[in-house]
Amino acid sequence: MALEPDELAAASGNLGQTLRELRRTAGLSGERLARRCAMSQSKISKIETGRLTPALVDLDRILNALEVTSEQAGLVLARARLANTEWQGKRELWRKGLETRQDELRSLESSASEARYFLPTMVTGLLATPAYIRASLTHSPGDVSGTVAKKIARQEVLRDGSCSFTFLLTEQAARWAILPAEGMAEQARRLVEVSRLESVRLGVLPLGTVLPRGPMNTFTVYDDRLATVEIFTGRLAFRDLRDVATYRELFAMYEEHALFDDDAREQIQGWWGT
Structure with a gap:
């Protein structure tokens, strides 16, 4: 449909x-x-x-x-x-203000007990350095300083222990260069640092990993109640339990093939020579 x-x-x-x-x-x-x-x-x-x-x-x-x-x-x-499906267009998000969106995300993250992030294209804000965050917002209208600050503030949820996080990054997501090499090396060190937090599992999927399903979209699953999917022109939010279950199953499939812990850290460091 x-x-x-x-x-x-x-x-x-x-x-x-x-x-x-x-x-x-x-x-x-x-x-x-x-x-x-x-x-x-x-x-x-x-x-x-x-x-x-x-x-x-x-x-x-x-x-x-x-x-x-x-x-x-x-x-x-x-x-x-x-x-139970909600569409949020990019222009609507801009009209509401990017800072408002950060408040919404912070509320979702603080109310969840488990959050799963599938990242096939870029690093998400919770894992990003300030320089990476700012570079990722260059296409956004207006002054983004407030949004950058709120994205950085949101990262505290990774340390407060209220929610467990699993991040899966493809090699493209980890290596897509939106900064010069020095900035990307810093971003790689940030991924390694975050991967050691008690509430975080960070996995990577190197190119060449045999997978039965292609990585079509960035998506996030909050517990078993909500899945959000990002596309260029906006974001879809699914609350129907069947849709949420589908994304949980997809995530579990990718997770089964990912590298974690020291294997993931070695892979990230090898990609950027850190």
């Missing part, structure tokens, strides 16, 4: 409308449906008006209470999947 931004914005409301129509067809009031589902009537109302996107477990309870057909259930679940 093509994910058009307008469709994503309307999906939650469309899902609610569909559920409301199914309830009325079943001859149930919102109050009676709420009792059947062991939910509050206000929660049913919020779902039907699009103010609340239901979790899949709640949706299953509602569909069972409405005794819908398998065809109807399939339609509702397809809309639920769309409603």
Whole structure:
């Protein structure tokens, strides 16, 4: 299914409308449906008006209470999947401000117990030196000094022990030179340093590693509740548990083939002669 931004914005409301129509067809009031589902009537109302996107477990309870057909259930679940997908365009992020985005990321990182980062193209901000961060923002409009500062401040989460982090970098990500050789050598030393932190596992995938799936996109998985995928024009966020599970499985596959610990550090140092 093509994910058009307008469709994503309307999906939650469309899902609610569909559920409301199914309830009325079943001859149930919102109050009676709420009792059947062991939910509050206000929660049913919020779902039907699009103010609340239901979790899949709640949706299953509602569909069972409405005794819908398998065809109807399939339609509702397809809309639920769309409603649990969020599109953030690059221009929208710029309008909101890059610093605002850093606050959002810091909140995600501080609320997660496990975070997994698959990095096929470049080093992520949590692992980057100040010079690398600034160089990575040269395409961004306006003064990026505040954003650089917030990216550096976010790195403290790697040391506070509240979350465990696993980073997987392809050889391209580790070697893609957005700085002169001296700056990239410093960045390599930063990767080695971070790899020794107690809450961090850092793995690398050298070119020539035999893998069954190509590295299509940068993606991050927070626990089992959210996966974000980055493309040139923006970012997709998936909250449907099936989508999140798919990205966890992909990550596990790449992780199985990666080098870690001293092997990873030796590989990084060899790439940049550090």
